[in-house]
Amino acid sequence: MPLVRYPVNFIRFLGTAGTRFIMLSQRRSSGGIWFSYGGARGVIDPGPGSLVRICEARPSLSPIDINTIILTHRHIDHSSDVNALVEGMVLKSQTPRGFILSTRDALEDEDRVIMRYLLPRIAKTAIHEDGKFTSPVGGVTIESVIHSHHGVECYGCVFRASGLPSWGVISDTAPLPDFPSRYGTCELLVINTALMFPRAKLDHMSLPDVESLLARTAPAAAVITHMGADLLDRGGEYISRRLAAKVIAATDGMVLTLENPMTILKPEGFDDDGAQE
Numbered sequence: 059m060p061l062v063r064y065p066v067n068f069i070r071f072l073g074t075a076g077t078r079f080i081m082l083s084q085r086r087s088s089g090g091i092w093f094s095y096g097g098a099r100g101v102i103d104p105g106p107g108s109l110v111r112i113c114e115a116r117p118s119l120s121p122i123d124i125n126t127i128i129l130t131h132r133h134i135d136h137s138s139d140v141n142a143l144v145e146g147m148v149l150k151s152q153t154p155r156g157f158i159l160s161t162r163d164a165l166e167d168e169d170r171v172i173m174r175y176l177l178p179r180i181a182k183t184a185i186h187e188d189g190k191f192t193s194p195v196g197g198v199t200i201e202s203v204i205h206s207h208h209g210v211e212c213y214g215c216v217f218r219a220s221g222l223p224s225w226g227v228i229s230d231t232a233p234l235p236d237f238p239s240r241y242g243t244c245e246l247l248v249i250n251t252a253l254m255f256p257r258a259k260l261d262h263m264s265l266p267d268v269e270s271l272l273a274r275t276a277p278a279a280a281v282i283t284h285m286g287a288d289l290l291d292r293g294g295e296y297i298s299r300r301l302a303a304k305v306i307a308a309t310d311g312m313v314l315t316l317e318n319p320m321t322i323l324k325p326e327g328f329d330d331d332g333a334q335e
């Protein structure tokens with residue numbers, strides 16, 4: 059039965075592309091993650107096509123509903139549509155509106171990605187610092203978790219809200235030893251997993267890194283996204299076989315409830331075989 063209405067709390071994978079090659083071919087979309095959680099609504103890492111994927115989504119989503127935008131880092135596959143989404147966030151408000159959580163380099167450097175002329179229209183901007191808690195709306199906290207990723211400032215997030223499952227996003231990063239403790243309370247983990255196997259000099263998580271992290275944490279569900287070519291060639295079935303059954307390989311448009319029990323919902327046009335490849 060097609061999904062006709064989103065639950066109050068959910069995430070939708072606007073895109074699941076990892077690596078520049080997958081982004082540039084659009085073999086998978088690259089729009090980041092839409093989330094609605096405890097009254098915070100917005101996108102994590104709005105890469106190329108994010109606005110288009112939002113406007114095409116069924117059931118519908120609208121950039122005008124956004125009140126929260128999060129950049130884990132400034133790389134183009136995570137940030138190219140951020141200014142368009144800020145326009146959506148502030149469009150209907152005469153006074154500054156919304157919340158942006160960003161790295162310092164994406165917001166303040168000379169080579170920043172968030173345009174300066176938009177800043178007076180945003181009600182609150184916050185900069186990631188390791189262990190710092192920020193709050194986009196009352197009742198929701200976001201804890202920043204420092205990552206290690208090719209020399210750019212990069213952070214993951216842990217989201218918490220009373221009465222809702224806590225969830226964590228591990229962005230582009232080499233696996234770090236404190237991830238099991240930092241993400242240990244998350245009931246859902248979303249993990250950017252670009253690689254099939256660890257590769258020296260590439261600061262990305264691989265399937266064995268995910269396996270080892272999940273052996274030391276106990277989320278009720280885990281989703282891998284931001285996948286590179288090797289993983290996409292093998293497909294979701296292979297990934298599920300390699301990892302525990304609770305691990306899902308995301309596909310574009312996939313919707314997951316952020317309420318207990320966390321379940322996958324099937325929007326119109328969604329193909330859980332990943333057949334859009």
Ligand SMILES: [Zn+2]
Nearest residue numbers: 131133207230
């Ligand atoms: Zn990156």
Ligand SMILES: [Zn+2]
Nearest residue numbers: 077133135230
């Ligand atoms: Zn990336």
